[in-house]
Amino acid sequence: MNIGFIGLGAMGRPMAMHLQRAGHELAIWARRPESIGDLPARVCATPAELGRCCEVVFTVVTSSADVEAVALGQDGLIAGMAPGSVLVDCSTIAPDAARRIAARLAEKGIHFLDAPVSGGEQGAIAATLAIMAGGEAAVLDRVRPLLECLGQRIVHIGPNGAGQVAKACNQMIMVAAIEAAAEAMRLAAGAGVDCGKVRQALAGGSAASRVLDVMGERMVSRDFSAGIEARLHHKDFGLVLEAARQSGVPVALTAVVAQQLNALMAQGWGRDDTSSLLRVLELA
Numbered sequence: 001m002n003i004g005f006i007g008l009g010a011m012g013r014p015m016a017m018h019l020q021r022a023g024h025e026l027a028i029w030a031r032r033p034e035s036i037g038d039l040p041a042r043v044c045a046t047p048a049e050l051g052r053c054c055e056v057v058f059t060v061v062t063s064s065a066d067v068e069a070v071a072l073g074q075d076g077l078i079a080g081m082a083p084g085s086v087l088v089d090c091s092t093i094a095p096d097a098a099r100r101i102a103a104r105l106a107e108k109g110i111h112f113l114d115a116p117v118s119g120g121e122q123g124a125i126a127a128t129l130a131i132m133a134g135g136e137a138a139v140l141d142r143v144r145p146l147l148e149c150l151g152q153r154i155v156h157i158g159p160n161g162a163g164q165v166a167k168a169c170n171q172m173i174m175v176a177a178i179e180a181a182a183e184a185m186r187l188a189a190g191a192g193v194d195c196g197k198v199r200q201a202l203a204g205g206s207a208a209s210r211v212l213d214v215m216g217e218r219m220v221s222r223d224f225s226a227g228i229e230a231r232l233h234h235k236d237f238g239l240v241l242e243a244a245r246q247s248g249v250p251v252a253l254t255a256v257v258a259q260q261l262n263a264l265m266a267q268g269w270g271r272d273d274t275s276s277l278l279r280v281l282e283l284a
Contacts, residue, residue, distance in 0.1 A: 127152075185198070
């Protein structure tokens with residue numbers, strides 16, 4: 001197939017390469033030309049030009065505004081994509097933004113899937129992402145072979161916006177677990193106990209988790225270089241709190257973790273790893 005890709009960051013680039021290695025013709029557009037590097041693909045001047053030459057376009061960009069600009073803005077995908085083509089957005093954005101984009105594209109006969117992913121950069125490199133899809137089931141079935149190049153678990157959550165709700169739930173649980181791991185490591189250190197041995201012990205019990213394995217190890221080794229930039233989780237928690245407000249759902253724990261993320265950002269650690277939540281506790 002002729003595939004378009006926008007968003008060649010830490011996750012997008014390996015995802016695009018997986019699609020290309022699967023035998024698909026790849027076209028790209030980048031807001032920052034330097035991000036293209038040596039990727040062997042057709043480079044388009046605008047999203048509209050990209051849309052004109054592709055049956056399916058993937059986007060992996062940062063915010064709701066970014067996706068709306070690429071999809072609906074001047075020289076956006078909507079100006080180039082043909083009726084029947086599909087935009088698959090793997091970004092993490094607001095559910096209502098996903099619904100709004102889907103509705104605008106539908107006016108032109110263009111299909112839209114909100115298909116946020118979980119698994120981080122390593123999951124993108126290993127093609128083991130979890131993919132949460134919102135949109136029409138028939139459209140998902142049509143692009144499922146492409147998604148299978150990127151991930152191992154592909155779940156149709158429901159209509160447009162539902163994929164983003166699922167991703168919000170994912171972020172709530174994951175970052176709350178990072179905060180819990182940080183508090184546990186802080187308690188161990190405060191009590192004069194070896195944090196590394198505590199983490200080792202917990203990893204064999206009911207507290208075991210991928211978060212404890214990865215983030216706990218970063219805390220023990222004090223390696224706060226970015227695996228996942230904390231600013232992205234801070235952005236995601238803004239989306240989570242707004243979605244909860246709109247739904248009238250109390251999210252007490254999430255609100256507390258959001259405040260810890262605010263404190264992290266205030267220290268200028270937004271481009272460091274989210275395991276820096278430990279350093280926030282150490283300020284007290």
